[in-house]
Amino acid sequence: MEQAHKEHPKYFKIFWILLALTVAEVVVVVLPIPKIVTALLLIGMACSKAIYVALYFMHLKFEQKTLTVIVLTPFIICVFLVFMLLPDLMAEARDDRPGKPESHAVDTSH
Amino acid sequence: MEEAATLDHSVDTYEPSLTPDSLGKLGMWLFLISDTMSFGALLAVYGAIRAAAAWVPPTAMFDINLTAFMTFLLICSSVTMVKALESIQNGNQSRMCMFLGFTILGGVIFLGLQAYEWTHLIKHGLTLTGLPEHGLDGAAISGSTLFGPTFYTITGFHGAHVTGGVIYLTCILIKGLRGNYTAEYNHKVEILGLYWHFVDLIWIMVFTFVYLL
Numbered sequence A: 001m002e003q004a005h006k007e008h009p010k011y012f013k014i015f016w017i018l019l020a021l022t023v024a025e026v027v028v029v030v031l032p033i034p035k036i037v038t039a040l041l042l043i044g045m046a047c048s049k050a051i052y053v054a055l056y057f058m059h060l061k062f063e064q065k066t067l068t069v070i071v072l073t074p075f076i077i078c079v080f081l082v083f084m085l086l087p088d089l090m091a092e093a094r095d096d097r098p099g100k101p102e103s104h105a106v107d108t109s110h
Numbered sequence B: 001m002e003e004a005a006t007l008d009h010s011v012d013t014y015e016p017s018l019t020p021d022s023l024g025k026l027g028m029w030l031f032l033i034s035d036t037m038s039f040g041a042l043l044a045v046y047g048a049i050r051a052a053a054a055w056v057p058p059t060a061m062f063d064i065n066l067t068a069f070m071t072f073l074l075i076c077s078s079v080t081m082v083k084a085l086e087s088i089q090n091g092n093q094s095r096m097c098m099f100l101g102f103t104i105l106g107g108v109i110f111l112g113l114q115a116y117e118w119t120h121l122i123k124h125g126l127t128l129t130g131l132p133e134h135g136l137d138g139a140a141i142s143g144s145t146l147f148g149p150t151f152y153t154i155t156g157f158h159g160a161h162v163t164g165g166v167i168y169l170t171c172i173l174i175k176g177l178r179g180n181y182t183a184e185y186n187h188k189v190e191i192l193g194l195y196w197h198f199v200d201l202i203w204i205m206v207f208t209f210v211y212l213l
Helices: A011-030 A035-057 A065-096 A100-108 B002-008 B020-052 B064-089 B093-124 B147-177 B187-212
Strands: none
Touching: A011 A035, A011 B064, A011 B187, A035 B064, A035 B187, A065 B020, B020 B147, B020 B187, B064 B093, B064 B187, B093 B147, B093 B187, B147 B187
């Protein structure tokens, strides 16, 4: 196992992938496409970059599979966190519907 | 197989199953997992605040080319970090020190650019309580004043991690220059690498969610 670890993956290949994705991200922002498409593309590319860094630079690909499962837990919990915040967001959206100026209540409360 | 055999023999002394190498690595992974939660909470709440308020488009406020270059810098420093580990695992101490030096340089330039960016934005009027009336391109903007505090909290928290990383890198470099690490003994360099790549990974997320979206 110690011996297998010495075989390092081709890091420069990963570097070029990451660089290409970064350039693609900057380009996508200025492209005249619907905002939701831009957002989905950006999130997709960011997640791919993060996965490349974790798998190759942090060597997650070459560790025991259990470690990957352990590492994935906080990300799953973060997804839950977003859904737990959703009711708040929807409440805000409902309050906003009759009069727009009320939406600034959130700003001044700080 | 071996574990089962050990159990059958009913040893009377307890032997910890975590070796010093694997314990350190597991410790760093645990820290990174909990840190993921801190950043996850920051970004999730940022999303919630942003969705509930009128928000200035980030591209009107930030110099995206500069931050894209900062992303590029961190990716480069991740490559040099992983090259440093590869070098020491092949037993090349001086090459490891050189690559650690490059990694530190990348981190320091990143921090310098962030300081430059912050100074620029604060002078422009983006503060913890205020929002400038014009974007960087001079166009009129209006929106929630929470733009400033969320931006400074998230990028500041990440910048603190980079600062910590540069100090951590320097400590390991000093030990490396003294010849502490060899082809057989280098797990501390690997643990340092885990931290540094994590900081890079977080920046990839921050760059996307705070600057681009």
